[in-house]
Amino acid sequence: MLVIDRLSLDYGGREVIKDLSVVLHSGQKVAILGASGAGKSTLLAHIHRQLKDTAALCAQSQGLVENLSLYHNIYMGALGRHHGLYNLANLLWPFKAPLAEVNALCRTLELEMSPSTLVSRLSGGQRQRVAIGRALYQHQPIFLGDEPVSALDPAMADRIIRHITASHATVVMVLHNRHQALTHFDRILGLKKGQLVLDADASALTLADLDAFYGDVEKDDVVKC
Ligand SMILES: Nc1ncnc2c1ncn2[C@@H]1O[C@H](COP(=O)(O)OP(=O)(O)OP(=O)(O)O)[C@@H](O)[C@H]1O
Numbered sequence: 001m002l003v004i005d006r007l008s009l010d011y012g013g014r015e016v017i018k019d020l021s022v023v024l025h026s027g028q029k030v031a032i033l034g035a036s037g038a039g040k041s042t043l044l045a046h047i048h049r050q051l052k053d054t055a056a057l058c059a060q061s062q063g064l065v066e067n068l069s070l071y072h073n074i075y076m077g078a079l080g081r082h083h084g085l086y087n088l089a090n091l092l093w094p095f096k097a098p099l100a101e102v103n104a105l106c107r108t109l110e111l112e113m114s115p116s117t118l119v120s121r122l123s124g125g126q127r128q129r130v131a132i133g134r135a136l137y138q139h140q141p142i143f144l145g146d147e148p149v150s151a152l153d154p155a156m157a158d159r160i161i162r163h164i165t166a167s168h169a170t171v172v173m174v175l176h177n178r179h180q181a182l183t184h185f186d187r188i189l190g191l192k193k194g195q196l197v198l199d200a201d202a203s204a205l206t207l208a209d210l211d212a213f214y215g216d217v218e219k220d221d222v223v224k225c
Helices: 040-051 070-081 084-092 096-108 124-136 154-167 178-184 207-224
Strands: 002-011 014-024 029-034 055-058 142-146 170-174 187-192 195-201
Touching: 002 040, 014 040, 014 195, 029 040, 029 178, 029 207, 040 055, 040 142, 040 170, 055 124, 070 084, 070 096, 070 124, 096 124, 124 142, 124 154, 142 154, 154 170, 154 178, 178 207, 187 207
Parallel strands: 029 170, 029 187, 055 142, 142 170
Antiparallel strands: 002 014, 187 195
16 A cells, blocks of 8 residues: 655754555555654654555644634535535535534534533644544544544543444554554554554553563663663
């Protein structure tokens, strides 16, 4: 699906991804772990640039429009599927079919408020689910998520990840939760200071392995300080 060969990326000359090579396969569910600042979002954004015609990105920044409703924010996922005039008319007078689809999606995402609720009135976890809804509504075969469930309680996060993985052939998700990574994903990549230091089948790893991975990262950071 995507071959990344000796990738280096920098911000203003500061290298944050260093000589990274990895092959991502269609049909895989891949979790990316790593300490804050390791380069996970930068790598995911690169993957999205390469796959943007077939992948929906749920970014950490969300990009929700505060003064629009939950319905309109989720509907934005479908803008590319429709003519501009249809989109404009739907903005003013929501059509029945997309409204029913978005309502169904809201039920799946456990968003129980009216679809006309303004996004500015939602909690952090509700906003995350709207952003996930918008990405799901793109109906792409690949879902890319950057900590998309970090604000949800663990049980709800499990249900939402289960829905995302069931509805997409391929998922690449940045996470901090080791349990979620082991439970829902086939393969785990670990980044440390812009380098790939872990690439293994989730079935071959344990929570203790991932604790050790984070422990090493933290120890190194302490030493560096
Ligand atoms: N727009 C930017 N301009 C300059 N530096 C940036 C920018 N975005 C990220 N960085 C830097 O690049 C490095 C990697 O950032 P990135 O967001 O990819 O890390 P991350 O692993 O996703 O972190 P987190 O878990 O905190 O989200 C960090 O040192 C960060 O400060």
